[in-house]
Amino acid sequence: MEQQTRILKVLHRVSGKQINPGQNESLFASGLLDSFALTDFVTGLEEEFGVTIPDSDLSARKFDTVGKVALYLSAKAK
């Protein structure tokens, strides 16, 4: 499964909404995430991609669009 599909899978599960936001669309402004759902989203990404997101990366700005999440995970994979 490609990265984008896996990110959306986590997003759909956490938000409970089958909405596919644009790459640069804010996940907060679109109503898909709030502060507490963001916590679940980050944990879900760790589980789905088998990565550990360190505390130093726990900034909402790193995870507020699908595009930023994809870039972050790609950098982690290198």
Add this chain to the structure above:
Amino acid sequence: MAYLRAFGSYLPPRRVGNEELAALVDATPEWILTATGIEERRYAAADDTIAGFGLLAAQDCLANGGASAEELGMILCASGSSERYCPGPASQIAARLGLTATPALDIPVASCGSLIGLALAAQLAPRAGPVLVVGAEIMSRCVELSPQGKDTAILFGDGAGACLIDANTGFARIADFQLHSDGASAGILKIENGTIHMDGRSVILQACRKIPRAISEVLERNGLAPADPGAYLLHQANLNLITRVAGALKVPEERFFTNLSRYGNTSSASLLIAAGEWRCSQTGPLAAPLVFSAFGAGLNWGALLAVPV
């Protein structure tokens, strides 16, 4: 060794409900309640001061502990919202208690400041004598009561709490603590030029991980499981956050004492105000371990374990 001997608090009489606040920040009372779990908070009067609040909490604490100011070996005062940094409120509280030579030190740390004070007092009391830890805040002066300041204005309230730590007597022994700081993330929560700035989403993201981790660290080190403590006393920041922490530790939420709905987030005062109310609700001696935890600006966070005597 050091013991928790007594708690005290002071809350100003002016109540600010969600309806009054909603009109100022362009929100609905229902949204404020859902987002924060807060029904009302207390606001200081124009001529109130941090030292004045701290003094009233200190006097309440000394009375509850059957102690006199002259017994004190030291005063520690946590405040992130003090109207004056140097000298800060600690020496003013000491002076107004009639003390002229007792060391009085400020801890200029919002939210986590009183937890830091408890930890330091546990170390200092055996040498200095009884240590009075005070947390006093007037956060209503650090928020912007406008639609632009909505995210912080809905959260904060004013008040003061105090705790007397004694090397010889008390209802619980301070068994262990762990404090942490991470200045690299200081930008997400700070009070600068008298105004609080908060990236709330990042704060929640950090707090949801750091608080359970700090608590687990202290419990594990003492051979305890999260189910063992009879009560958890947390900095009263956000009801949803406390629910998250309970979930992460797999502990029934009922073990987490909360008074957030009545006072909002009183920053460093909240832990001691909550502890005092929890203590008043108890009858008889402490039967199970007690956990304190806080997280806030700095970032500073940690946990403290007290056990029955």
